[in-house]
Amino acid sequence: MKSNIVPRFRTGCLAVLLVMAVASKSSLAGKFTAEVLDADTGKPLPARVYVRSDKGTWHFVRSTAKNGSAVEYRVRRGPESFEMHTTVSAHRFTADLPKGTYTVTVERGKEYLPVTSKVVVGDGPTFLQVKLRRWIDMAKRGWYSGDTHVHRGVGELPNVMLAEDLNVALPLTHWVTKSHTPPTKGDKNTDVGKDPKPVYVDKTHVIYPLNTEYEIFTVNGKRHTLGAVFVLNHKKPLPMGTPPVGPIAKAAREQEALLDLDKHSWPWSLMLVPVMNVDLFELSNNHVWRTEFFFKRWTIEMKPEFMTVQTDKAGMTERGWVDFGFGTYYALLNCGFRLRPTAGTASGVHPVPLGFGRVYVHLPDGFRYEKWMQGLDAGRSFVTTGPMLFATFNGQPPGHTFKGLKSDKNDCRIQGSVESAKPVSTIEIIVNGVVAKTIKPQPVRTKAGGYVAKFDVAAKLAGSSWVAVRCWENHPHGRFRFAHTAPVYFDVTGKPLRPKRAEVRYFVRRMQEEIARNKAVLKPAELQEYRKALRMYQQIEKRSR
Numbered sequence: 001m002k003s004n005i006v007p008r009f010r011t012g013c014l015a016v017l018l019v020m021a022v023a024s025k026s027s028l029a030g031k032f033t034a035e036v037l038d039a040d041t042g043k044p045l046p047a048r049v050y051v052r053s054d055k056g057t058w059h060f061v062r063s064t065a066k067n068g069s070a071v072e073y074r075v076r077r078g079p080e081s082f083e084m085h086t087t088v089s090a091h092r093f094t095a096d097l098p099k100g101t102y103t104v105t106v107e108r109g110k111e112y113l114p115v116t117s118k119v120v121v122g123d124g125p126t127f128l129q130v131k132l133r134r135w136i137d138m139a140k141r142g143w144y145s146g147d148t149h150v151h152r153g154v155g156e157l158p159n160v161m162l163a164e165d166l167n168v169a170l171p172l173t174h175w176v177t178k179s180h181t182p183p184t185k186g187d188k189n190t191d192v193g194k195d196p197k198p199v200y201v202d203k204t205h206v207i208y209p210l211n212t213e214y215e216i217f218t219v220n221g222k223r224h225t226l227g228a229v230f231v232l233n234h235k236k237p238l239p240m241g242t243p244p245v246g247p248i249a250k251a252a253r254e255q256e257a258l259l260d261l262d263k264h265s266w267p268w269s270l271m272l273v274p275v276m277n278v279d280l281f282e283l284s285n286n287h288v289w290r291t292e293f294f295f296k297r298w299t300i301e302m303k304p305e306f307m308t309v310q311t312d313k314a315g316m317t318e319r320g321w322v323d324f325g326f327g328t329y330y331a332l333l334n335c336g337f338r339l340r341p342t343a344g345t346a347s348g349v350h351p352v353p354l355g356f357g358r359v360y361v362h363l364p365d366g367f368r369y370e371k372w373m374q375g376l377d378a379g380r381s382f383v384t385t386g387p388m389l390f391a392t393f394n395g396q397p398p399g400h401t402f403k404g405l406k407s408d409k410n411d412c413r414i415q416g417s418v419e420s421a422k423p424v425s426t427i428e429i430i431v432n433g434v435v436a437k438t439i440k441p442q443p444v445r446t447k448a449g450g451y452v453a454k455f456d457v458a459a460k461l462a463g464s465s466w467v468a469v470r471c472w473e474n475h476p477h478g479r480f481r482f483a484h485t486a487p488v489y490f491d492v493t494g495k496p497l498r499p500k501r502a503e504v505r506y507f508v509r510r511m512q513e514e515i516a517r518n519k520a521v522l523k524p525a526e527l528q529e530y531r532k533a534l535r536m537y538q539q540i541e542k543r544s545r
Contacts, residue, residue, distance in 0.1 A: 030121040034128040044090040046163040050105040058084040065091035075351040081294040083351035087163035109165035135450030142364040149344020154191040166355035174212040179219040180241040198369040227266025243526040249276040264328040265299035271533040281339040283383040284357025286346035293318035306502035330433030334499035340379040379486035386481025391416035398486035464497040501544040
């Protein structure tokens with residue numbers, strides 16, 4: 001039977017293979033059919049589906065509807081680090097399965113409780129009806145989600161976004177890995193030639209198809225890693241390669257685009273922040289997965305001395321990696337670089353569903369793509385891999401700046417709640433990168449099946465400061481989920497925040513190391529950007545404490 005396949009050509013990510021189940025004359029296969037419904041409304045839902053036999057074999061399904069779709073996703077990085085699922089449209093789906101027992105898990109983004117069922121398939125047909133219950137409705141509260149690091153094809157994104165209930169996807173359609181190569185000639189480009197305008201899947205789900213990733217692994221034809229940076233939401237293809245990065249930043253500003261740092265520990269990351277005036281920092285990046293953490297040794301040699309980064313015999317733990325990112329973000333904020341938080345999965349390359357880590361932006365007047373990007377840039381947001389974190393600071397939302405303060409001593413009242421599918425274990429108030437208060441919440445079960453934990457605390461601030469909230473949700477086998485608000489800022493007139501000396505010295509050391517590492521590789525003008533960043537960090541060090 002002809003299959004409804006969405007083709008994929010990217011390495012490491014296969015496309016959708018959902019096979020229409022046909023009643024087999026052989027006793028080796030049975031017909032399995034299922035549907036996913038909203039538990040409250042009874043309406044069909046798009047969803048992400050996992051089917052695994054009791055022998056450990058993964059199976060993939062296919063829509064039974066002529067206008068339905070199904071996208072298969074198979075990516076493996078290690079024995080326990082893999083993602084094997086199908087995203088299906090809001091129609092029944094089916095598969096031919098050998099006789100046996102199967103575990104079927106159905107999920108939809110972050111706002112529905114997952115359902116796992118045991119299914120026994122015999123000679124005859126087997127039907128499964130799954131009812132997903134929404135534990136929170138973020139859109140009704142004016143919050144809309146996005147993933148700013150996407151490697152899925154534009155053609156398959158409507159299916160996947162609806163299955164994940166992800167409102168904004170920014171696929172990196174221009175992707176270059178070689179130095180001095182313009183993105184128009186990128187070696188990993190996909191879906192080029194799309195009109196640079198929002199593509200509305202429906203009223204609240206949008207693809208913006210012109211975004212660029214510079215991820216440089218080769219310089220002048222030789223293996224030499226620099227790192228990655230994204231240009232998001234630009235209006236025409238970028239004509240320049242890198243290095244240097246200054247012209248890219250200039251072009252991004254001219255096109256009202258945003259610069260996203262990707263990961264914090266690429267070799268060039270700490271140069272990019274001051275030289276490019278980077279906008280976004282991925283608090284949940286593409287090494288944070290639904291499946292087991294894998295990159296335990298990646299850039300472990302770069303972890304700072306001033307930071308507590310959890311390790312074990314294999315290298316960095318998942319918590320260590322997340323704390324490494326948080327600590328770098330905090331140190332950059334302390335230096336005066338007011339990066340706004342975001343989240344990106346690199347779904348399409350790594351074993352992770354689209355939007356597993358996502359950023360929610362508050363749009364109280366309703367969703368429009370342009371307004372969402374403005375809200376992301378303003379920091380009216382929080383990042384999450386699970387919990388939903390709502391907070392105000394002296395009555396103001398994340399991203400706010402209290403300007404022109406006269407006194408060195410100010411109070412900040414932090415109020416809000418965490419709502420989650422599982423009870424959160426800890427809520428923390430972060431002031432200038434330090435956990436100023438730890439709250440042990442008492443989550444209460446909600447009627448919708450989630451949990452809510454409220455908080456109302458005060459923090460005393462000394463001088464110019466920034467304040468944010470984060471929370472942790474424990475999962476089995478040492479796994480966890482987290483959420484983190486964008487910061488608010490308290491600016492005391494004439495007295496900028498003084499960073500910690502150990503933080504700035506780490507940045508200075510990293511620039512000195514990169515200058516030495518790149519001296520025989522980069523041209524003098526290209527190396528000059530590292531020297532510029534070094535001078536900027538050295539100036540900041542003069543006001544450190």
